[in-house]
Amino acid sequence: QQQVKQSPQSLIVQKGGIPIINCAYENTAFDYFPWYQQFPGKGPALLIAIRPDVSEKKEGRFTISFNKSAKQFSLHIMDSQPGDSATYFCAASIETSGSRLTFGEGTQLTVNP
Amino acid sequence: GAVVSQHPSWVICKSGTSVKIECRSLDFQATTMFWYRQFPKQSLMLMATSNEGSKATYEQGVEKDKFLINHASLTLSTLTVTSAHPEDSSFYICSADGRTALYYGYTFGSGTRLTVV
Numbered sequence: 001q002q003q004v005k006q007s008p009q010s011l012i013v014q015k016g017g018i019p020i021i022n023c024a025y026e027n028t029a030f031d032y033f034p035w036y037q038q039f040p041g042k043g044p045a046l047l048i049a050i051r052p053d054v055s056e057k058k059e060g061r062f063t064i065s066f067n068k069s070a071k072q073f074s075l076h077i078m079d080s081q082p083g084d085s086a087t088y089f090c091a092a093s094i095e096t097s098g099s100r101l102t103f104g105e106g107t108q109l110t111v112n113p
Numbered sequence: 114g115a116v117v118s119q120h121p122s123w124v125i126c127k128s129g130t131s132v133k134i135e136c137r138s139l140d141f142q143a144t145t146m147f148w149y150r151q152f153p154k155q156s157l158m159l160m161a162t163s164n165e166g167s168k169a170t171y172e173q174g175v176e177k178d179k180f181l182i183n184h185a186s187l188t189l190s191t192l193t194v195t196s197a198h199p200e201d202s203s204f205y206i207c208s209a210d211g212r213t214a215l216y217y218g219y220t221f222g223s224g225t226r227l228t229v230v
Contacts, residue, residue: 034218043119043206043221044157089156093219100147101208101219103156 119222
């Protein structure tokens, strides 16, 4: 019940394309859903996060879509650029102090010029 | 924004020696910090949860005597890999729970690449 399933494992798009990464969770107690971007040799950096009281959130070129009934959420990257090439992780947690993040398996995104 | 500083960025040590990794929250206080291990092309694996002023909580299968965690202040947690062996070579990442009135979310350090030779 603590798992977060992420797909696809890898994704290749052309510059300007809109890669979509999907995640599904089991634990209905989760109430915080962040996405992280990780470059090789670096720690993850928070991209955008959503709470289950909204169905969509946009920050710049990044959009999270959230479907509470389906227990799914996804990341869309608009007008993707080669600099977006990185590994993306979805995660989920319960919004109480000290609770852990449960990570998805990660998606390696390559944006070709 | 919230910044977590992790040092060193990389370290090479001889088998049998100990290595200490520091994780500092620079502009916020973190009651809870987390330590992860990451293998190439894999997700982050939580090793332990570190709470200021109390003993760390280790995940199943993580040797607490090998991976010593100290969280002596609200801005500093350390991970010491004792008697390191080549199989301990990995990428270690810390994270601080910055969900306060000022900051929101978990902030990660830049990671430490440990190589044991």
